[in-house]
Amino acid sequence: MALKKFVVGVFDDEHNLFNAVRKVRKSGYRLHEVYTPFPLHGLDREMGLRDTSIHTAGFIYGLTGTSLAFGFMTWIFTKDWPLNIGGKPHFALPAWIPIMFEFTVLLSAVGMVLTFCYVCQLAPFVKKHHFHLRSTDDKFVMVLDVSSGNSESEASDFLSGLGASEVNVQVAETGWWLGTYDREQKLGLSREPSH
């Protein structure tokens, strides 16, 4: 975890946001992140974020589920304990389709959710710095990283010019830490940013 200095611009509406993101990227400021109360389609592209591959992970988990279910049932019914059920074939593939399907879905869903939680670093008792409390309500919060040289005041003016209704400077942890939200636990806020 590193302490960094940020300039935070708060936008009241998403209309300005797309335009602002475009201008920030052209200007050469380092766009740390944009926090929104709901998903804005296309904002990820505008910010130049790579597409997520979480669906690929889901596909791999699903395939694992299918093969595990298939392999396990085949091994049990043809090798480990071939059970004679009314003289039907031991290798009864059509009868296994329901379980293979369910297991595919199960592994894919559970795997994807766990992966999602891992890559987004989400878990109970995980705490992260919040730049603006209303970013989960109705504000759209754009955060510029100014720890590497950019002037704070310049960046603040720049954000105001883009239509931010409120601009401030914050020094914050970029990672997460264990904590609860009922107390102040911002680690090392008093320290100066370390470059």
Next chain:
Amino acid sequence: MALKYESQVRPPLVVGGKDYHQVTEDIVRPIEAQPSRLWWIGFLISVALLLFGVYSVYREVVYGTGQWNLHKTVGWGWDITNFVWWVGIGHAGTLISAILLLFRQGWRTGVNRAAEAMTIFAVMCAGQFPIWHMGRVWMAFFVLPYPNTRGPLWVNFNSPLLWDVFAISTYFTVSLLFWYTGLIPDLATVRDRAKLKWRKYMYGILSFGWTGSTKHWQRHESLALVLAGLSTPLVLSVHTVVSFDFATSVIPGWHTTIFPPYFVAGAIFSGFAMVQTLLLVTRKVLSLEEYITIEHIEVMNKVIVLTGSIVGIAYLTELFVAWYGQNPYEMWAFMENRANPFSPYGWSYWLMMSCNVLSPQIFWFRKMRRNITVTFFMSVIVNIGMWFERFVIIVTSLYRDYLPSSWATYYTPTIWEIGFYLGTFGLFFTCYFLFSKFFPVIAIAEIKHILKRSGDTYKENMDVVEKKAVDEVYEEAHAAHH
């Protein structure tokens, strides 16, 4: 932005001129307010029912399934009827949240959260029945394929009853994950507004440290889409597998290939009816009429009349095929044990017919679809009908078996069988009351997402923009043509 184009003829889905903050206020208000007297009364009644259910189950565990009136030949009675009924109800939530997400139906956002919660609680109730029906419930884990000291003797993977174990447990898990991942951003909204210490603490834990960063939203959206894609076949598979419990047997009345689609349609039918019952009360009590509008109620009534009619066609097809197939046992099961109103259980068949097939037909009239009293009344009727559907399928196929000397016994439930059923109502409503108190009953982020497109104040402006866009496309195409 152009991903979701909405037709101009669609009425707004959010009324009352809301902005983003107002949406948060409206939906979070019940969580932050003290529970009302009505809430306490409802909650305590539910807990009382639950306790009665616990006692009924306790009697069954201590004294055995003899506490129920199950006998030769009715080995499945109220318990399996209730199981199928609850599982069926549990289908609407995932249908709304998954299938309607894939179909890009904007109206789902108003109702999906509560419907998904209902799904989870209904599946929890459903699961009780096969588990306690086992009798020696402490051996319930025998249904899982684990290495054991009995050989290892594995479970029978060819049996539909085992498919059911996998189907129901997968369905429960996936629905829970889908519901909870959707809840995380909204719980963060509650957390960030919280003034009370314990609320900040609790919702801080529950919201997993969600910040709302764009990258996280991007993954969240992708996750929701893939989970919806997975849940769509899953929801269809669950009741299909439940129907296999019957259809793969050789009992006349059960041994029919029509069961999977017929069961799935019936499940959606009863699930939507339960969603109506719950939401009509919820929107009134929590004053959410501007989010769960009369439009939402009307669309759901359309789904009810559609699925009710599919179920009706299935009933008639069954009768036709019984006659057309000319199998004397099949004929007897359908024509004598069910359709003959003067046979011992004939009344239940006609009760089912009138509740499920005839009465929903009033929803062909717009006036009826938009009448809240009628809708509420009908939603209860439909669920009574759907309960009797399962009762008819199970009991009328079993109570007269191949040996006429064992026909004499008329199956009626004992008080403990009824108590168990009432107990699951207790479980269901206890969970629902807690949910409506502590969780946002409407997906806040999703409502905000559609607000600019479907909110009444924005929609007019958007219509102008969209019309202009359409005109431009038309002109371009026109110009290219010449």
